[in-house]
Amino acid sequence: xxxxxxxxxxxxxxxxxxxxxxxxxxxxxxxxxxxxxxxxxxxxxxxxxxxxxxxxxxxxxxxxxxxxxxxxxxxxxxxxxxxxxxxxxxxxxxxxxxxxxxxxxxxxxxxxxxxxxxxxxxxxxxxxxxxxxxxxxxxxxxxxxxxxxxxxxxxxxxxxxxxxxxxxxxxxxxxxxxxxxxxxxxxxxxxxxxxxxxxxxxxxxxxxxxxxxxxxxxxxxxxxxxxxxxxxxxxxxxxxxxxxxxxxxxxxxxxxxxxxxxxxxxxxxxxxxxxxxxxxxxxxxxxxxxxxxxxxxxxxxxxxxxxxxxxxxxxxxxxxxxxxxxxxxxxxxxxxxxxxxxxxxxxxxxxxxxxxxxxxxxxxxxxxxxxxxxxxxxxxxxxxxxxxxxxxxxxxxxxxxxxxxxxxxxxxxxxxxxxxxxxxxxxxxxxxxxxxxxxxxxxxxxxxxxxxxxxxxxxxxxxxxxxxxx
Ligand SMILES: Nc1ncnc2c1ncn2[C@@H]1O[C@H](COP(=O)(O)OP(=O)(O)OP(=O)(O)O)[C@@H](O)[C@H]1O
Numbered sequence: 409x410x411x412x413x414x415x416x417x418x419x420x421x422x423x424x425x426x427x428x429x430x431x432x433x434x435x436x437x438x439x440x441x442x443x444x445x446x447x448x449x450x451x452x453x454x455x456x457x458x459x460x461x462x463x464x465x466x467x468x469x470x471x472x473x474x475x476x477x478x479x480x481x482x483x484x485x486x487x488x489x490x491x492x493x494x495x496x497x498x499x500x501x502x503x504x505x506x507x508x509x510x511x512x513x514x515x516x517x518x519x520x521x522x523x524x525x526x527x528x529x530x531x532x533x534x535x536x537x538x539x540x541x542x543x544x545x546x547x548x549x550x551x552x553x554x555x556x557x558x559x560x561x562x563x564x565x566x567x568x569x570x571x572x573x574x575x576x577x578x579x580x581x582x583x584x585x586x587x588x589x590x591x592x593x594x595x596x597x598x599x600x601x602x603x604x605x606x607x608x609x610x611x612x613x614x615x616x617x618x619x620x621x622x623x624x625x626x627x628x629x630x631x632x633x634x635x636x637x638x639x640x641x642x643x644x645x646x647x648x649x650x651x652x653x654x655x656x657x658x659x660x661x662x663x664x665x666x667x668x669x670x671x672x673x674x675x676x677x678x679x680x681x682x683x684x685x686x687x688x689x690x691x692x693x694x695x696x697x698x699x700x701x702x703x704x705x706x707x708x709x710x711x712x713x714x715x716x717x718x719x720x721x722x723x724x725x726x727x728x729x730x731x732x733x734x735x736x737x738x739x740x741x742x743x744x745x746x747x748x749x750x751x752x753x754x755x756x757x758x759x760x761x762x763x764x765x766x767x768x769x770x771x772x773x774x775x776x777x778x779x780x781x782x783x784x785x786x787x788x789x790x791x792x793x794x795x796x797x798x799x800x801x802x803x804x805x806x807x808x809x810x811x812x813x814x815x816x817x818x819x820x821x822x823x824x825x826x827x828x829x830x831x832x833x834x835x836x837x838x839x840x841x842x843x844x845x846x847x848x849x850x851x852x853x854x855x856x857x858x859x860x861x862x863x864x865x866x867x868x869x870x871x872x873x874x875x876x877x878x
Pocket of ligand 1: 504
């Protein structure tokens, strides 16, 4: 698995001076999504499918068993008028379960720490962003909230939510991601700073950020941020550079494997906890499939034969290594298919352009590594392919014969589809006894059937997929 300066999730190395990325406002209603302009017949389809999505979302938010359910309104959660305006402007009408449960605890005084878990795509970001925005005293030009994420792509996305939800407040924001600040910046006074741990540590050490007024510290994807095999060391360094007392520590993730739970409890002492049972981890709307390929080369052929289906909506193809992502995308491009590839060896400006092109629907197929396995929220993604299954990040493990599957990363990867009540499908490619048993272990751990699709019957495949997406 890839590891570099920022740890498990790689960071760019070249010195590109990307301008401070303008936060993109993030619509939630289907009609606000940046779809290409449809032809008149597909426009009718779009309207009816928009209607269907809106209706099923309302149904799900009314179903007490759904993670999107809430019995309350945003008004009842004690949010400031300006933040309510921001929420309604984004098209949020009702809180999801995690928002309803977490927000009253997060906003209570005196502030209490939180360890919050909820399935992928259920609205955790709003819970911690609204907390940061609620706790900031806008009359002070001082940094008061820090938020860390495992990748620059996720940090940029979180920032877009801060800006959109804070649209009716005077919030000032700044990034702590590589190659983003103008050279020679010696002082940051923005209320909220969002970044990755390597750059954040650097800014704190050099006292570019004054921490004396910091009162909220958020870790998104907290299990990865605290994991010794992930970004644990770097995150701890950041914590050691902020005040020891008076800071509310907020940890959120869809997964908290046992080996980080204890550390999380020490990192955020006496935290309120919202936890999921193992069987609750997978998202109902994501149908999981697998394809039995003959060998590595056959995996490539199958991926190419899937191209039509991959581009019905948008798709993310996950590989274990950067070189695989590059090789597949070069081959597919040479054969006339439009695909993009994104991984941590690319420089900052390139990474930003690739994810923005994909987010805005200009590219429909993104071939990548675990760098964007977590957090990335693009509603139109209705298919995820595990070209390689995710494997545990143990030294040498990837090459050994008993390499274990990384079930947490699997949950995050497939969670790039099926966002906030949408339907999505995932397809695992298995090609030998080892990958077969790795997939079996994932299936057993999650208690969810992974259904076979024949590799030689494209029509059947298409039928099954269309049915799953209905
Ligand atoms: N109350 C709401 N009403 C409507 N849409 C919402 C609401 N809350 C969140 N959303 C939308 O749901 C999507 C998923 O939210 P978010 O990215 O916060 O999920 P998450 O729980 O952080 O997922 P992950 O675990 O994958 O990071 C976003 O597009 C967000 O705008």
